[in-house]
Amino acid sequence: MGASQTHSEHKFQDLVDKTGFSLEQIINLHKRFKQLSGNEDTISRENLDSIPALATNPIRKQIIEAFFDKRNQRQDEVGSFHEIGFEQFLMVMSHFRPPTLKTTEEEREVMRREKLRFLFNMHDTDSDGTITLDEYRKVVEELLSKSGAIGLEAAKAIADAAMLEVASTNVPHMEPDEFYEGITFEHFEQILKGLEMESRMHIRFLDVNTTTMHCGK
């Protein structure tokens, strides 16, 4: 017991450095990981699918996909995993850490870009580096998927209007025969810079400073 504990602590210490979580949080998350995986070492999509609370979430599929997306592992790979281990799980979670009082302006910028990149990867399902009209339409459709028929009708119109807005803001003067292929990451950043992602996209208990709460069931 003692030996394995020190061994796991040693392993966790690496993760602390890599992901920036505190040891306590990593232990908590590890517990949760074991719960989800049924005491295995890896999680598959089915494990995440079976979380009952997620059933009512309209973008459930995208969220689960994001865990298995190689692009979110910050290693410049593309494609997706079949199963993920604890380290990959943590890497994805680390995108949701909030900034602290000590975070400098540049670090905030980096954090914001990371979070926006995460969102971008969620939308860009074919990994070609742009969000095309069809992909964006899918996003809006999924968001409105719980609202029945009205949702689907309006989803197209909304997605079109949104794309139009991105195009008009970023490339104001287009000739009629030019085409706006898709939203690139720079345009995506530009359009969402008002939202201050680094302060909004976070889970409170992943803040290193607050007292960590234990993961429930």
Place this chain on the structure above:
Amino acid sequence: MPSRTGSHRPASFGSSLPERALLLVLVLVFLQGSVLPLGAASSPDVSHQDKTDNHKVEAQGHNYTKKAFPVLSIDYHYIQTPFEISLWVLLASLMKLGFHLIPRLSSIVPESCLLIVVGLLVGGLIKLAGEQVPPVMNTRLFFLCLLPPIILDAGYFLPIRPFMENLGTILMFAVVGTLWNAFFIGGLLYAVCQIQPDNPSSLHQIELLPCLLFGSIISAVDPVAVLAVFEEIHINELLHILVFGESLLNDAVTVVLYHLFEEYSGIGTVSVLDGFLGVISFLVVALGGVLVGAIYGILAAFTSRFTSHTRVIEPLFVFVYSYMAYLSAEMFHLSGIMALIACGAVMRPYVEANISHKSHTTIKYFLKMWSSVSETLIFIFLGVATVDGPHNWNWTFVTVTVILCLVARVIGVVGLTYVINKFRIVKLTTKDQFIVAYGGLRGAIAFSLGFLLDPAHFAMREMFLTAIITVIFFTVFVQGMTIKPLVELLAVKKKQEAKRSINEEIHTQFLDHLLTGIEDICGHYGHHHWKDKLNRFNKKYVKKCLIAGERSKEPQLIAFYHKMEMKQAIELVESGGGVKLPAAMPSTVSMQNIQPKKPPPALPPERALPQLSKGREEEIRKILRSNLQRTRQRLRSYNRHTLVADPYEDGLNDFLIKKQKIIELEKKITEMNNYLTVPSAPPDSPTITRARLASDPQAYSVKPTSDSVPTIQVDLASPQSPDSVNLMDEFRNARQPEQDEDRGLMMKPPSEAKGPKRPEDAEGAKDQQRLMRCLSDPGPSADEDEDEPFLP
């Protein structure tokens, strides 16, 4: 919070106008000052005279002394009270007008200061005239008539999201901050009063409890003053909601403290039990107020569900229910302000989904108007009451009060922020703290509470009042005037004027779901989880009860999108009938640029058809649908009880489609002037131009029976032109791919030129005639568009 100041007249009016305005202002002030005492003085005489006349007539019985029939007589007494009220309101409004005519004044001095000065002037004039100053700062008048409109305006338009996100911080400032202020000021004042043992002054008579009472009155940040000043400095949303939220929520604390100390200052001591009861009382007051407000809010929302046939009185429900919430809360000595805020905030999402656009505008403008007038009157009355009120100036007391107020506020804010920042994600910087501390203005509520004090129990009431007025003047004048330059100096973040874009809305919703999902994966029931649960509960049960008809199922994103479209449509129309491009879309990007480049279709080479992109199809489909709908609409009868035959009333769809048509029209016009509509079209031929013109929605009328057959006619000039025909063909194919019954009115493309051409030619001829008639006579469609009141 949108500004309630009047519009700024252009400076091009000439330099004589400001002087004239100033003169006008002075004349009015003088008039006001003179009429009121005149009214007060003359009315008893006049009425007395009338009575004696009557008596005389009656007493004389049959011996009438024949007087001349009074052609013109003055009976001021009859109309006195409403007349004076109206005069005051008129004065207030004219003052507001006047200030904005004087160009530089309103940018240096905030309105509240100017209004107090005007009040001082009027009060001074009345006093000079030797008359009794009317007791305008009547506490009942203030709390029951002047305060509710301002609070309702604030509550109804409270930005819920930032308020809820910062609720913890706001509550900390409101509750703990006010308590700290009250005890600090009260306690230290008592200590100061007890100093100078060798030189006993009147201050020694002041007990501890009256001091604490005074502390609690003076410590509350006043929403009226805060609103008046903060509106003009356009500070960023976070700071605005912090200070403003604090000023609203500290009402509960003030009410409890005030009653507590007032009750017990006669007795002289407060036991621990009383303190404990005080805490309980606070909870009851605060939560009770919110509960009362919420109940009335739900009632209002429920009522608005059934108002679809009586749109005219919709705003009335909003106002009356809110006012009753306030009065009911006041009846139980609960916090009326919190009731009003809760009522407005609870009812707003449901009421707005139910009421018409016009009622929404009415509510908005009535609230702004009433709150504006109220605010103006409050400041003027403050000035008048200052001149009037019995004063007892005591240098020590007053100066110590002012200093203590400032010190207490600064210490309170700094201390609390230190604690709060441990729990906040977006921390409050020093600059923020400074603005929060500096923005703690006192106002008329403090004065009214002081006025309420019973002179029998409180001998030093006048001294208190003097001190309160001094503090109010100090905060409003000094702090109010200097906060704007300080904000500039410190480069505090200003309010972002950017309007909410659809992308931001989509991603806000997306983020909400994402974060809820991540919380669920972590198994952590954080506040996203609960917020999501609340939203689902709201959608499933509450919305069904409170929102009429189809709108109850409308998800928030779609509602937002429709609202945005409405706004754009209105902008479009207001910018000159829709012919010019609206300023909101300065780019030349249109939907066709967005369509991904399709690979060239693998078609037989002889079919050189213009390709219709999918977006174009959609638009065309919509035009077709809209025309059918318009016909149905024209047939509805006009009812006197609906204000105008308003197409907006029924269904958002009509409006949207209309707007789309406008955009279509203007797009077409610009396109026609510039370039091809269709990406890979053949070179522009006159036939194509005319074909497009023919598909112009205004140029043809709709046959109601032509449901199965598309009604777009072929162009006149050369019906055999393959290009134009194929365009129509595409329409037809796009619209009803499954319709095999496409013989109807269309020409066949030459590539399929088999089959009977004869009957089609005949039909074609008929169509041509119809088309000629269409093209020459624009038809009722054009008129209808002109008649309809586009501006809501």
